[in-house]
Amino acid sequence: MANGGPVKHGYPHLDTVRASITALYKRLSYDTIHTFATSVAPVDVAFADTDDLHLGAQRVAREMVRHYRLPDARMIIGFREMTHAANVELAAGPEYFIELNDRFRTHRRDIGAALAHEVMHVYLHRLDLSFPGTRDNEILTDTAATYLGAGWLLLDAYREDAASSQKLGYLTPEEFGYVLAKRALVFGEDPSIWFTSPQAYTAYTKGMAQARHDEQQPPLTAAGWTGRRRYAKDRRHAQDHHSSGPHLGVPYDFTPHGRGPLHVSFPCPTCHQRIRVPVRGRVRARCALCRTVLECDT
Secondary structure, rough: OOOOOOOOOOOOOOOHHHHHHHHHHHOOHHHHHHHHHHHHHHHHOOOOOOOHHHHHHHHHHHHHHHHHOOOOEEEEEEEOOOOOOOEEOOOOOOEEEEEHHHHHHOOHHHHHHHHHHHHHHHHHHOOOOOOHHHHHHHHHHHHHHHOOOOOHHHHOOEEEEOOEEEEEEOOOHHHHHHHHHHHHHHHOHHHHHHHOOOOHHHHHHHHHHHHHHHHOOOOOOOOHHHHHHHHHHOOOOOOHHHHOOOOOOOOOOOEEEOOEEEEEEEEEEOOOOOEEEOOOEEEEEEOOOOOOOOEOOO
């Protein structure tokens, strides 16, 4: 948490940010990500100075749990002096302990931003999705929170002037703007209308320019001959099997998995995360996100 110190700018983590978005799509699937088409609304995380500190923090934490679809995750919020903005104790659940920096006692408008990051740690822990190394894992967490609709709060917490500065999260302001722009281009959502920080709007504008620049680059330029051939083969296969592939509105689909057995994919009735299992008679599967146990005959 930058607090009065210099704020790093630019795109030093761009490769890891792009890898994080790719990892989200691989782990969650296109359909699941599109259930996050609506971002957290400002009114749902508003925190007035007159609100009770602990009750207000619990309310905002519950909103993050609801947004990330963590049905049995209970957040217990505390405050203490620390270097970082916040910390979460990851365990098997269902209770998770989050500590917030004492600074948030008087800067309550940014509690939602801190909780967006910490509750995303719980979400990724439930998914068993992580990157090696603390730095890359924190970048994954910031990217996931932003791409799935809560990270605009992290960018809005960025404020900088001649006398002081504040920034939450591990991404630079421009990188937060870049991920928000990527999300906006997919879902047709304009987060800039929610910004209260003029510096956040500037960073978002720069991030959108970088995202637009990505769209103008020729695909697979760094993939090499083998990668381009593999992509062309996979694309032809996807087009040939489009009618049987998973898409919105189709709850069940059957797809071959390499040279192995046929697989069936269906949505979890609790959190809508897609579950994929081989066709082999009686199946007992557990959703990786909400832990719901499902049994069916295939």
